[in-house]
Amino acid sequence: MSSTQLWRVAADAPLPEALTYSSDLPLQRGQLVTVPLGRGGRKVHGLVLGPTAEVPEFEVKAVDSIVEEYTPLPEPYVKWLEWLAQYYLHPVGQVFQSAFPPLRKSEKQRQSKRPPVIPQLEADSALDLTPEQKSCFESIAQHSQFSTHLLFGVTGSGKTEVYLRLLDKVLAEGKRGVVLVPEISLTPQLIQRFARRFGDKIAALHSQLTDRERTNQWWDIVEGRKSILIGARSALFCPIDNLGLIIVDEEHEPSFKQDEKLKYNGRDAAVMLGKLMNCPVVLGSATPSLETWKNAIDGKYHLHRLTRRVANRALPDIEVIDLRRLKDDDEEKQKLITKYSHLPFWLSPTLYERMQEVLARGDQAALFLNRRGIAQMVVCPSCGHTRECPNCDISLTLHAHSHLICHYCDYHENFKTKCPDCHEGQLEAIGLGTELLETDLTRLFPGKTIARADRDEIQSRADLEDLIGKMETGEIDILVGTQMIAKGLDFPKLKLVGLVLADVGFNLPDFRATERSFQLITQMSGRSGRHVKEGESPGLVIIQTFNTEHDSITFAKAHDFEGFAAHELEIRSALNYPPMGRLVSFRIQGTKLGIVEETARLLARRAHALKAQFPQQYGAIEVLGPAEAALSKLRGQFRYHLLIKSTQPAAANPFSRQLLGDQEWVPSGVKILIDIDPMSLL
Ligand code: ADP
Ligand code: ZN
DSSP states (O other), X not given: OOOOEEEXXXXXXXXXXXXXXXXXXXXXXXXXXXXXXXXXXXXEEEEEEEEOOOOOSSOOEEOOEEXXXXXXXXXXXXXXXXXXXXXXXXXXXXXXXXXXXXXXXXXXXXXXXXXXXXXXXXXXXXXXXXXHHHHHHHHHHXXXXXXXXXXXXXTTSOHHHHHHHHHHHHHHTTXXXXXXXXXXXXXXXHHHHHHHHHGGGEEEEOTTSOHHHHHHHHHHHHTTSOOEEEESGGGGGSOOOSEEEXXXXXXXXXXXXXXXXXXXXXXXXXXXXXXXXXXXXEEEESSOOHHHHHHHHTTSSEEEEEOSOGGGOOXXXXXEEEOSOOOTTOHHHHHHHHHXXXXXXXXXXXXXXXXXXXXXXXXXXXXXXXXXXXXXXXXXXXXXXXXXXXXXXXXXXXXXXXXXXXXXXXXXXXXXXXXXXXXXXXXXXXXXXXXXHHHHHHHHSTTSOEEEESTTTOOSHHHHHHHHHHHHHTOOSEEEESGGGTSSOOOTTEEEEEESOTHHHHTXXXXXXXXXXXXXXXXXXXXXXXXXXXXXXXXXXXXXXXXXXXXXXXXHHTTOHHHHHHHHHHHXXXXXXXXXXXXXXXXXXXXXXXXXXXXXXXXXXXXXXXXXXXXXXXXXXXXXXXXXXXXXXXXXXEEEEEEEEESSHHHHXXXXXXXXXXXXXXXXXXXXXXXXXXXXXX
C-alpha cells in the first residue's frame, strides 16, 4: 500500500505560491487533481508540482482525487508553465488552466453542421525552392537542437514555403511541429495552404472554434493523431510532445502578447518552450520586432535573409502624398483642386486617379484606415461640447444609423444633433472612419462593388471566408478595411493599396508608435502586386499623410528595414527603452479617482524606497511616474501607471516581485496590475 505523502499542488486560485496537500494516491508531477480550497473546502483543480518534505505550520488537507481523464503533462510543459508564472508574476495555479481543453472528452462525436476545422483538399507538391529559400532552408535544417532563427524575408519572398519544407523534414524524422500565427492572419487561406501540403496531419486551435472543436483538436494532438499544430498564441499551451520545431510567423505582431490575466508574449514563450523541449525555433517576419532584430544582430539568434520576392516579382512602388494644404501659388495644383472639387477631403486627386486606372484594367484596389465608423467624434461648434463615453474617457464614434458607440466598452447611444450641453448648437461629426470611406466610394465609383472589412462588418470566420472568396474571384473591386486586411492576405488582382491617413498610427503616445507604423506600412504594401509577372508594372502603394518626413514613412518607402532598425535602435538606446532596457508597467486602477491617485503615489514611493534600500541590486532601475494613463478612464475605472525601466534586464523581475510582494497596504477597491515587457502603454 502506498503511504501518505506531502505534495506541492498549484491550485486554481489567485495565490502566488503552490499549496501543500497530503495524499496516499499514486501522484506524479504534472498530474491534474482536485483539491479542497479555503475554509469552505470548495473543490478546485490543481496541478501536482512534486513531493515536498516541508511540513507547513497549519493543518494540511488531503488531495481529493486524480482527474483520470488526463495523464501527467510532459515534464518540459510543467517547467514551462512554472516559468510563465515566475516570469510574468502570475499565480501559478491559474497559469496551467490553459493547458487543458475547455470540455471533457466525450467518446461520442456529435454531428456538426459546421465545416470541418481542417478542410480536406487535394494535395499539392512542394515548390522548387529559389536559391535564397534553399540556402535559408538548409542552414536552418542543420539544427536539430535548441537554437533560435530569424527568417527575415520581405513580403512575398516565400517564407511560408520555407516553413513547409522545414516541417516536412521534421515529420520525416518522426517528430512534430507547432506553427504560431497571429489570430488575425489565421485565415482559411493559410490553413488551406498547410492542409494541401500535409493533408490529415494537421490540427488547428484558434478563437473561431467552438469549445467542442477545441477539445477535439486538443485530443487529436495529445493522443498523437496529428503531427502539426497550427494556432494562435494560446495553441502553445496544448501539450504536444516529441516536438521537433516551433515556428512563429509574423513574430513582430503585438497580438502575440496577451493583454489580460497572464500577460505573456507568445513569441517569447515559444522561444522558452523550444529551449525546454530542446528543439529549434524559427521566427519569421518582413518587419522583425526590434527585440528580435537586436538578438539577431548581436548573434544570439541565427539570421537568415530572403531579400527578394519569388519569381523576380517586384516590390511595390510607394508614393507619398502630402495632405497639407496645397499652396495657392502653385497653378498646377490649383487646377487639380478645381477639377477634383467633388472629392471628399480624405481622398487626394492622385489616389483617386490611380484607383480609376487600376479599376479600368479590371484589377482591384484596397484602402486601409485603422478607424471604424463614420467619424471619431461629434462636437458642438457653439460650446465645444463633445460626446464622450460615460464609462471611458474617450469620445464616442459615430456609426451608421446615427449610433454613437464607444470603441472600448461598446456603450451605445442615439445621436441627437442638438447639443445636450448648451442646447443651442448642432453637433457636428469630425474625423473619418471606414464607414465614411465606403459611403463616399459608393458615390464616386458607381457600378463598382465595394466591400468593407472591419470588426463591425466581419464578425465570424464565415464572414471572412466569404469576403476572401469574393476578393479571389474578383467579385469585389474595392476593399475598404482596418488592419484586419493588412496582414497575410494574398490576392492576385490586388494592384493598388492606399493608406488613407498614415498619421493615425504614429501619433499614439507609445514609444513603439514609429515601429508599429513602419510595420503597418510595410505589411500593407506587401498586399499590393504580389503576383505581377516579370516585366509587368509592379503593384502600387499610396500613402496619404500630413507628415511626409516621418521616419516610418521615409524608411518604408525605401523598403529599408535595416536602416529603419538601426535608426530606431539608436533612439531607444538613448532613452533605455526596450530592447536596450527592460520595461515593467504597473497599472493602478479603481473607481475612485482620489484613492487611485493616492495609491499610485504610494506605490512610487515604495519603489524609490526599495531602490534606495538595495542600491547594489537595483542601481540599474529607474522609476517613472506615476502618471495618468493615456486612457485615463476605461470601463468606469480610473487608471494610473508607474513604469519601471531597467538597463539590467535581470533586475527588473525580482524588483517587481518584491515591490508587489506585500499588498496589504493597498486600499480596498484599488487593483495593481503588473505587465512584464508591456506591448502597449496606453
Ligand atoms: P511571404 O510569407 O514571405 O510573404 P509567401 O510564402 O506567401 O510569402 O509566398 C508568396 C507567393 O510566392 C505565394 O503565392 C507562394 O505560393 C509563392 N511561392 C513561394 N515560394 C515559391 C517558389 N519557390 N516558387 C514559386 N512560387 C513560390
Ligand atoms: Zn466606453
